[in-house]
Amino acid sequence: MDLQVVEQAARLDGWLAEGGVVILSGAGLSTDSGIPDYRGPSGSARRGTPMTYQTFTSDPIARRRYWARSHLGWRTIGGARPNDGHLSVARWQRLGLLSGVITQNVDGLHQAAGAREVVELHGNLARIVCLDCGELTARDELVARLTAANPEFTAVASSINPDGDAELDDAELDGFTVVPCRSCDGVLKPDVVYFGETVPADRVTTAFAQVEAARTLLILGSSLTVMSGRRFVLRAVKEGIRVAIVNRGVTRGEPYADLVIDAPLGVVLPNLAADTDKYRFIAG
Ligand SMILES: [Zn+2]
Secondary structure (H helix, E strand, O other), X not given: OOHHHHHHHHHHXXXXXXXXXXXXXXXXXXXXXXXXXXXXXXXXXXXXXXXEHHHHHHOHHHHHHHHHHHHHHHHHHOOOOOOHHHHHHHHHHHOOOEEEEEEXXXXXXXXXXXXXXXXXXXXXXXXXXXXXXXXXXEHHHHHHHHHHHOOOOOOOOOEEOOOOXXXXXXXXXXXXXXXXXXXXXXXXXXXXXXXXXXXXXXHHHHHHHHHHOOOEEEEEOOOOOOHHHHHHHHHHHXXXXXXXXXXXXXXXXXHHOOEEEOOOHHHHHHHOOOOHHHHHHHHO
């Protein structure tokens, strides 16, 4: 770490030591786990347009192609392991330094690292929801059904997006067989918030309440490009709550932040709250 980053990290370390920190994480936290961030500087620009809720629900051909791509993409997302950033957040939570973990990611890696009570603003790709009866089922179960229904499907994705949507030629997609809900024959969808869909109100309410009660809002790996994340920063500023950002590259939160650390998360985060003796009184 260069000297400026060392000094900035020391400041953030002091804020962590005070406790009451709420984490808001984005795609940049998961890039070290092999999940690309299509908005950040480390990721390639996203190819193709993301699936919208309107297209998914109204166009059966688009839906078939989506499921074929998502079935492939899951091999990357489902096999990803938490990195040092996720492990750091889980460690801070165990030390009693955090009062909330909110994420824009749909990869479940905070929980895989041991974090508890994570507010998943955009849902989780490991869950499947039936749009007709609302039943929630495990992704693994659907993977088995899709694999059995598509014994000839051996396509290889040319690239993968963080929303689990792989890039693939349409010709390869159209032979894919989609399976319906086991309970009602309805349409299945990953339990994630698509473009054009709003985040469920109860999650937003919980997240705002956590931010308002925080001593520090710490943004990890988000460029805050979309309002879905930026609104929490704006709320924190309005409430006079300290905002810190650790992100690789420029973020749109910079004008509002008390501290911005532009450095790799995998270098900065493991060094924070590393002196556990110092925090023992908080953790009890
Ligand atoms: Zn159903």
